[in-house]
Amino acid sequence: MSGAIHLFDPQTIKGRIELPASKSIYNRVQIISALAGIEEKTVPFSFCTDTYVLWKALREPSTTIDIGATGTAMRFLTAYLSTKQGAIHTLTGDKRMKERPIKILVEALRELGASITYLEKEGYPPLKIEGKKLEGGYITIAGNISSQYISALLLIAPYLEKGLTIELTGEISSKSYIEMTKKLMQAYGVSVTWIDEQTLEVKKGRYEASPTIIEADWSNASYWYSMVALGETEKLLLPHLLQESLQGDSIVSSLFVPLGVKTTYHAEGVVLEKQERHIDYLTYDFSSHPDLIQTFVVCCALLGIPFCFYGIKSLRIKETDRILTLCTEMKKLGFELYISPNDEYLSWSGKRVEKHLSPIIDTYGDHRMAMAFAPAVFVEKTLYINEPEVVEKSYPTFWKNLSHFVQISPV
Numbered sequence: 001m002s003g004a005i006h007l008f009d010p011q012t013i014k015g016r017i018e019l020p021a022s023k024s025i026y027n028r029v030q031i032i033s034a035l036a037g038i039e040e041k042t043v044p045f046s047f048c049t050d051t052y053v054l055w056k057a058l059r060e061p062s063t064t065i066d067i068g069a070t071g072t073a074m075r076f077l078t079a080y081l082s083t084k085q086g087a088i089h090t091l092t093g094d095k096r097m098k099e100r101p102i103k104i105l106v107e108a109l110r111e112l113g114a115s116i117t118y119l120e121k122e123g124y125p126p127l128k129i130e131g132k133k134l135e136g137g138y139i140t141i142a143g144n145i146s147s148q149y150i151s152a153l154l155l156i157a158p159y160l161e162k163g164l165t166i167e168l169t170g171e172i173s174s175k176s177y178i179e180m181t182k183k184l185m186q187a188y189g190v191s192v193t194w195i196d197e198q199t200l201e202v203k204k205g206r207y208e209a210s211p212t213i214i215e216a217d218w219s220n221a222s223y224w225y226s227m228v229a230l231g232e233t234e235k236l237l238l239p240h241l242l243q244e245s246l247q248g249d250s251i252v253s254s255l256f257v258p259l260g261v262k263t264t265y266h267a268e269g270v271v272l273e274k275q276e277r278h279i280d281y282l283t284y285d286f287s288s289h290p291d292l293i294q295t296f297v298v299c300c301a302l303l304g305i306p307f308c309f310y311g312i313k314s315l316r317i318k319e320t321d322r323i324l325t326l327c328t329e330m331k332k333l334g335f336e337l338y339i340s341p342n343d344e345y346l347s348w349s350g351k352r353v354e355k356h357l358s359p360i361i362d363t364y365g366d367h368r369m370a371m372a373f374a375p376a377v378f379v380e381k382t383l384y385i386n387e388p389e390v391v392e393k394s395y396p397t398f399w400k401n402l403s404h405f406v407q408i409s410p411v
Contacts, residue, residue: 014234036207084131092126136160143168157202176248216240231378287311294372
């Protein structure tokens with residue numbers, strides 16, 4: 001699938017949809033298993049580009065590893081390869097990856113004894129990484145940076161000579177992902193504790209084999225919540241989603257209640273049903289859940305619910321500048337968003353502008369742009385999406401699943 005697709009003729013949403021495994025959990029488990037030299041005892045029930053790229057890189061005999069557009073792999077491998085004594089690797093990616101900063105992580109690793117060199121632009125990939133024994137110890141790092149930097153450091157911490165104590169300064173963003181890393185590390189037998197509200201301590205140790213069931217991905221479930229809110233719906237079953245989840249984005253089940261979606265938990269997963277909406281304005285701080293912002297921007301606007309969403313700063317350095325692209329694409333649907341100074345919040349006051357007939361949504365190489373905007377077809381009735389193949393990054397079967405309820409044809 002390439003070029004563009006036409007979405008049209010939406011039908012009643014009902015039945016069962018199989019979601020991909022959580023790539024956030026599985027990627028962390030892959031690094032843990034590689035460090036420990038243990039066979040993975042996970043149950044991954046789907047592979048997406050993000051998980052496959054890391055899986056392949058960890059088995060790559062070449063000294064040059066190209067991870068394409070996969071930010072998680074870039075950050076996790078930068079830390080992991082720094083611990084591989086005697087090995088020298090070049091870690092690179094696509095054009096956009098070379099524009100995504102990695103300086104804070106590199107500086108933290110250098111402070112721990114790593115040998116990392118920038119091969120092109122200072123502070124950005126590609127990197128030359130000479131693996132060596134790292135001392136570890138104590139470092140400070142800003143808490144409002146990408147949580148993947150912090151998780152990358154935590155994951156290698158048991159294999160540092162002195163373990164690792166990380167003090168996170170200032171506000172902590174995406175804390176739910178840090179908690180996910182902590183809980184998985186503990187499940188694999190290492191000591192990770194908050195010694196105060198800002199400081200994590202990891203004791204030197206080793207990971208031990210542990211069977212881990214990989215949950216379905218709550219971030220990807222959010223697009224189905226949006227469809228249920230916007231479309232005609234009977235009961236929709238999403239298997240393998242857990243109420244007691246490691247994923248912070250499971251908050252989606254609560255956030256959609258006022259938007260008209262009821263969640264019922266069963267042994268098999270969750271069942272979504274439409275219910276009455278009871279909110280006129282939504283404000284929320286998405287600092288811990290930045291991957292949900294696009295979903296809620298599109299859904300709230302199409303429901304006619306003005307909003308103000310905080311915690312948006314990290315969106316500037318994702319697969320695309322998600323703040324700018326959201327504003328651009330929402331205008332095609334007739335909504336004018338407001339970005340506050342210093343990216344403090346993104347809001348919609350209810351202001352409408354002239355919308356495009358048969359809107360064509362650009363995805364900018366960003367999987368979440370494609371999937372967040374796809375539910376708009378249940379309101380617009382016809383919609384075009386460019387570069388639909390970007391969903392391969394996290395949800396390869398998205399269009400196949402959507403085709404049960406929407407007509408989809410290539411353009």
